[in-house]
Amino acid sequence: xxxxxxxxxxxxxxxxxxxxxxxxxxxxxxxxxxxxxxxxxxxxxxxxxxxxxxxxxxxxxxxxxxxxxxxxxxxxxxxxxxxxxxxxxxxxxxxxxxxxxxxxxxxxxxxxxxxxxxx
Amino acid sequence: xxxxxxxxxxxxxxxxxxxxxxxxxxxxxxxxxxxxxxxxxxxxxxxxxxxxxxxxxxxxxxxxxxxxxxxxxxxxxxxxxxxxxxxxxxxxxxxxxxxxxxxxxxxxxxxxxxxxxxxxxxxxxxxxxxxxxxxxxxxxxxxxxxxxxxxxxxxxxxxxxxxxxxxxxxxxxxxxxxxxxxxxxxxxxxxxxxxxxxxxxxxxxxxxxxxxxxxxxxxxxxxxxxxxxxxxxxxxxxxxxxxxxxxxxxxxxxxxxxxxx
Numbered sequence: 001x002x003x004x005x006x007x008x009x010x011x012x013x014x015x016x017x018x019x020x021x022x023x024x025x026x027x028x029x030x031x032x033x034x035x036x037x038x039x040x041x042x043x044x045x046x047x048x049x050x051x052x053x054x055x056x057x058x059x060x061x062x063x064x065x066x067x068x069x070x071x072x073x074x075x076x077x078x079x080x081x082x083x084x085x086x087x088x089x090x091x092x093x094x095x096x097x098x099x100x101x102x103x104x105x106x107x108x109x110x111x112x113x114x115x116x117x118x119x
Numbered sequence: 120x121x122x123x124x125x126x127x128x129x130x131x132x133x134x135x136x137x138x139x140x141x142x143x144x145x146x147x148x149x150x151x152x153x154x155x156x157x158x159x160x161x162x163x164x165x166x167x168x169x170x171x172x173x174x175x176x177x178x179x180x181x182x183x184x185x186x187x188x189x190x191x192x193x194x195x196x197x198x199x200x201x202x203x204x205x206x207x208x209x210x211x212x213x214x215x216x217x218x219x220x221x222x223x224x225x226x227x228x229x230x231x232x233x234x235x236x237x238x239x240x241x242x243x244x245x246x247x248x249x250x251x252x253x254x255x256x257x258x259x260x261x262x263x264x265x266x267x268x269x270x271x272x273x274x275x276x277x278x279x280x281x282x283x284x285x286x287x288x289x290x291x292x293x294x295x296x297x298x299x300x301x302x303x304x305x306x307x308x309x310x311x312x313x314x315x316x317x318x319x320x321x322x323x324x325x326x327x328x329x330x331x332x333x334x335x336x337x338x339x340x341x342x343x344x345x346x347x348x349x350x351x352x353x354x355x356x357x358x359x360x361x362x363x364x365x366x367x368x369x370x371x372x373x374x375x376x377x378x379x380x
Contacts, residue, residue: 035200103205
């Protein structure tokens with residue numbers, strides 16, 4: 001999870017038990033974490049973050065062949081149609097607007113293709 | 120297995136007992152085993168006939184309407200269970216949200232972090248785009264504007280203290296009751312008084328929701344209630360702790376000076 005809110009980090013931790021989560025508070029830290037542990041199944045990404053935004057992070061991930069197949073779900077308070085379109089065009093597998101319900105997040109995660117078969 | 124099982128089908132050796140618990144030692148045993156097997160087959164036939172009657176067979180013919188009625192009942196039951204499961208899942212999610220909000224509010228004794236958590240709850244969990252946080256000053260004489268989020272109107276931007284004038288805010292600060300707007304005298308969508316020990320120590324004034332969130336939903340009321348109680352106690356505790364820590368540092372400095380002298 002790449003997200004600058006401690007509250008949302010805790011939320012994911014509670015909602016996504018018993019999965020193992022790696023935490024990063026901005027895009028740059030997220031890339032560092034991915035460099036150390038590239039074998040992740042899913043990235044949950046915020047957009048508005050300090051140092052490196054979610055969209056910048058997404059571009060970096062999708063341009064790296066070793067990371068490009070990892071599915072990315074954007075979860076953001078930016079909810080305009082153009083925000084959603086920008087995220088999906090950038091390579092995100094899904095876009096969820098905050099505030100969100102747990103069942104919406106789980107439904108999206110369950111419908112995401114595993115990275116082995118993702119384009 | 121059929122009812123006309125032949126005795127020659129039964130094993131005659133004591134080393135290899137047939138299915139079941141009765142070992143066959145000789146022909147007499149074999150006959151006893153056969154009778155037992157026939158009894159079992161007969162019981163099974165009776166059970167099958169009873170099950171068939173229960174399932175809607177009538178004289179050997181299947182009642183299509185009976186089967187359809189049973190299928191329809193099963194489908195209704197399935198839909199009801201699915202609905203209940205979805206409702207339970209939703210409630211679990213709601214409780215998780217409330218738990219996390221409470222946990223995070225009380226996870227620190229730093230007043231700045233508590234304010235930051237209140238702002239995160241307002242933005243990420245309630246969907247408030249513009250809001251103002253008012254907190255009672257340390258002397259308890261009035262309310263300071265401690266946080267402005269999301270480009271509110273100039274009335275809030277230009278002031279550091281709230282001196283009254285917004286009817287909804289004034290009412291909430293006065294009687295400690297949650298208020299929803301907007302009204303002719305107030306643009307606020309909601310005013311959440313922060314109360315601890317029957318004292319209103321502040322208020323969260325929500326002025327605008329995110330564009331994709333048209334209105335408050337049922338779950339927001341729980342969160343607003345939670346903020347009213349837990350944010351207040353978290354703010355209060357962090358202030359007491361910070362004041363005590365400050366006094367302690369001053370005393371320690373004095374003691375060091377006295378010891379040096």
